[in-house]
Amino acid sequence: xxxxxxxxxxxxxxxxxxxxxxxxxxxxxxxxxxxxxxxxxxxxxxxxxxxxxxxxxxxxxxxxxxxxxxxxxxxxxxxxxxxxxxxxxxxxxxxxxxxxxxxxxxxxxxx
Amino acid sequence: xxxxxxxxxxxxxxxxxxxxxxxxxxxxxxxxxxxxxxxxxxxxxxxxxxxxxxxxxxxxxxxxxxxxxxxxxxxxxxxxxxxxxxxxxxxxxxxxxxxxxxxxxxxxxxxxxxxxx
Numbered sequence: 001x002x003x004x005x006x007x008x009x010x011x012x013x014x015x016x017x018x019x020x021x022x023x024x025x026x027x028x029x030x031x032x033x034x035x036x037x038x039x040x041x042x043x044x045x046x047x048x049x050x051x052x053x054x055x056x057x058x059x060x061x062x063x064x065x066x067x068x069x070x071x072x073x074x075x076x077x078x079x080x081x082x083x084x085x086x087x088x089x090x091x092x093x094x095x096x097x098x099x100x101x102x103x104x105x106x107x108x109x110x111x
Numbered sequence: 112x113x114x115x116x117x118x119x120x121x122x123x124x125x126x127x128x129x130x131x132x133x134x135x136x137x138x139x140x141x142x143x144x145x146x147x148x149x150x151x152x153x154x155x156x157x158x159x160x161x162x163x164x165x166x167x168x169x170x171x172x173x174x175x176x177x178x179x180x181x182x183x184x185x186x187x188x189x190x191x192x193x194x195x196x197x198x199x200x201x202x203x204x205x206x207x208x209x210x211x212x213x214x215x216x217x218x219x220x221x222x223x224x225x226x227x228x
Contacts, residue, residue, distance in 0.1 A: 033216065042202060042220035090156065097144045098206025098216045102156040
């Protein structure tokens with residue numbers, strides 16, 4: 001089993017719809033992250049959480065929200081999806097050094 | 112604030128050439144960690160190396176080597192005798208360390224390496 005599992009792997013949704021991307025990890029780490037990848041822009045941090053009670057905004061949090069349901073689970077929601085949120089989304093977990101283990105990614109298309 | 116700059120957006124080489132990917136970082140933390148990740152065309156992110164700020168020894172792993180220089184805030188990655196399978200996007204990343212532990216992991220924009228046969 002993968003250390004970090006993201007569901008769904010691919011999703012097409014319509015503008016204005018609410019969508020949730022889920023992430024679970026088996027590494028036992030406290031730190032979890034959501035990143036967005038657009039071509040040429042690298043990995044941009046959306047939200048991160050250093051423990052269950054700690055949620056922090058990243059560089060591009062507008063239009064997104066997160067929920068840390070447990071140490072192992074960290075979900076990302078798009079409240080009202082828009083086309084420019086079409087991207088590849090990665091969840092990650094890290095140890096105390098920041099060394100990250102990534103999920104396989106979720107390819108989201110908003111039409 | 113932490114920042115990672117990978118000035119080379121794309122590099123194209125011919126197989127067997129050596130290639131160096133540059134990474135320059137900014138941080139106010141005295142303790143920090145630097146990373147390189149590889150993203151092959153299949154899309155997954157693969158961890159390559161972690162260095163802490165107190166260890167400036169260069170590291171070699173097969174055809175890969177890393178040069179960490181605090182004086183120039185650089186952590187460059189060299190592939191010797193490149194192969195087509197090295198074609199990927201390579202990301203440099205940084206996490207600072209404060210009393211509370213490591214800070215968020217920040218990535219550069221990546222360098223796309225194409226190795227032509």
